[in-house]
Amino acid sequence: MKVFPDDLLYNREHAWIRVESELATIGITDYAQENLGEILAIELPEVDSYVERDEPFGTIESAKGVFELMSPVSGEVINVNEDILDDIGIINSDPHDTGWMIVVEMKDLEELDDLLDSREYHDFVIKEAEGN
Amino acid sequence: MMIWRIIPFTHLSASENMAMDEAIFRVNQRKYSPPTLRIYSWCPPSISLGYFQKTFNEVDVSACSRYHIDIVRRPTGGKAVLHENDLTYAVIAKEHNPLFTPDILGTYKIISGCIADALSELGIHAEMSVDGRTSGDDSLKAVCFSSPSHYELLVNKRKICGSAQIRSRGVFLQHGSILLDFDPVRTCALLVPRDGDRERQIERLRESVTSVYEHTGAEISMVKICHVLQRSFEKKLGIELVEGGLTAEEEALMTRLIKDKYSNNKWNMESKGTLNGY
Numbered sequence: 171m172k173v174f175p176d177d178l179l180y181n182r183e184h185a186w187i188r189v190e191s192e193l194a195t196i197g198i199t200d201y202a203q204e205n206l207g208e209i210l211a212i213e214l215p216e217v218d219s220y221v222e223r224d225e226p227f228g229t230i231e232s233a234k235g236v237f238e239l240m241s242p243v244s245g246e247v248i249n250v251n252e253d254i255l256d257d258i259g260i261i262n263s264d265p266h267d268t269g270w271m272i273v274v275e276m277k278d279l280e281e282l283d284d285l286l287d288s289r290e291y292h293d294f295v296i297k298e299a300e301g302n
Numbered sequence: 303m304m305i306w307r308i309i310p311f312t313h314l315s316a317s318e319n320m321a322m323d324e325a326i327f328r329v330n331q332r333k334y335s336p337p338t339l340r341i342y343s344w345c346p347p348s349i350s351l352g353y354f355q356k357t358f359n360e361v362d363v364s365a366c367s368r369y370h371i372d373i374v375r376r377p378t379g380g381k382a383v384l385h386e387n388d389l390t391y392a393v394i395a396k397e398h399n400p401l402f403t404p405d406i407l408g409t410y411k412i413i414s415g416c417i418a419d420a421l422s423e424l425g426i427h428a429e430m431s432v433d434g435r436t437s438g439d440d441s442l443k444a445v446c447f448s449s450p451s452h453y454e455l456l457v458n459k460r461k462i463c464g465s466a467q468i469r470s471r472g473v474f475l476q477h478g479s480i481l482l483d484f485d486p487v488r489t490c491a492l493l494v495p496r497d498g499d500r501e502r503q504i505e506r507l508r509e510s511v512t513s514v515y516e517h518t519g520a521e522i523s524m525v526k527i528c529h530v531l532q533r534s535f536e537k538k539l540g541i542e543l544v545e546g547g548l549t550a551e552e553e554a555l556m557t558r559l560i561k562d563k564y565s566n567n568k569w570n571m572e573s574k575g576t577l578n579g580y
Binding site for chain 1: 352353354377378379404405406407410452466467468469470471474
């Protein structure tokens with residue numbers, strides 16, 4: 171059963187974001203990891219690099235293919251989850267918590283206005299699964 | 303009837319082939335483009351590596367240099383492929399194209415169905431594999447054709463066509479390689495043996511890989527196979543393939559990608575330079 175935590179915001183590319191002040195922790199959703207299947211490899215940006223909203227912040231390979239990860243916000247990468255580089259299975263087993271990927275210091279908090287809350291994201295994925 | 307574009311058959315270099323496919327894929331993400339099919343070969347012969355493979359772990363770079371084999375890293379996933387006696391295809395389309403299913407594997411199944419029908423026209427009965435690639439694959443996991451992935455094509459349990467995808471911004475690019483002829487000794491001479499045992503690797507590849515010519519008993523021209531493939535895509539998908547070249551935007555991006563990415567050792571050898579905003 172897929173999980174849509176209420177304390178997160180989401181983009182339409184299946185990334186979640188947890189906001190604390192100007193810091194945004196980013197990962198991929200439970201829905202995304204379930205669709206991707208077993209994740210085999212990941213590439214993430216380096217600390218101090220810059221990510222742009224709606225541009226790739228990383229790349230993932232699962233048993234089904236390669237997928238670019240789209241950033242929900244712009245900003246400087248201040249932390250990268252080294253644990254998932256050592257044990258990539260965490261992304262499948264705990265995508266919304268210990269499976270986080272990067273922390274970004276946001277440049278423009280107004281970018282958050284374009285993201286979806288959990289109910290909106292839930293409705294979005296239902297429509298997407300139906301092929302709309 | 304839905305119109306698709308087919309790019310005329312070409313023999314291009316590894317960097318040109320990958321740059322053309324990625325240019326079509328990237329432009330499609332940002333604006334309307336028709337679904338596109340390419341069928342092509344490689345000149346000079348080349349080894350392509352999956353996105354996450356490390357070149358020096360997989361390929362005997364000195365042997366490739368000796369035999370004038372180019373090395374390129376693909377934007378798509380999967381394993382190493384020697385493009386010497388194969389036909390490669392690329393399909394680029396929106397994920398929500400009504401011809402495809404919303405799930406990722408459904409797309410593999412539909413495209414493999416087109417290839418299977420083409421092989422059938424050539425008198426080869428191919429079946430789709432059902433097992434996926436996993437992290438637990440055996441010691442030959444570097445070689446694409448040694449490990450069938452989802453809906454790849456097998457003849458008597460031996461792989462004849464492998465495929466891999468990349469998806470981004472609602473668009474997919476699927477690459478596939480249809481083996482026309484296969485020489486396990488030659489292939490193994492160009493790759494790093496997994497456990498240092500090249501003879502065992504050759505034997506395993508001989509058992510797990512087959513080719514079109516092994517079943518037809520004679521060579522068939524690439525042009526003829528291309529025509530059979532085109533007809534098969536048209537019939538299976540109910541589409542019309544119309545020949546067309548690249549747009550000016552695709553041409554310009556292809557030129558950039560050749561220079562900045564696919565001719566660049568940082569990308570091909572060091573697995574760097576990926577988040578570049580194309």
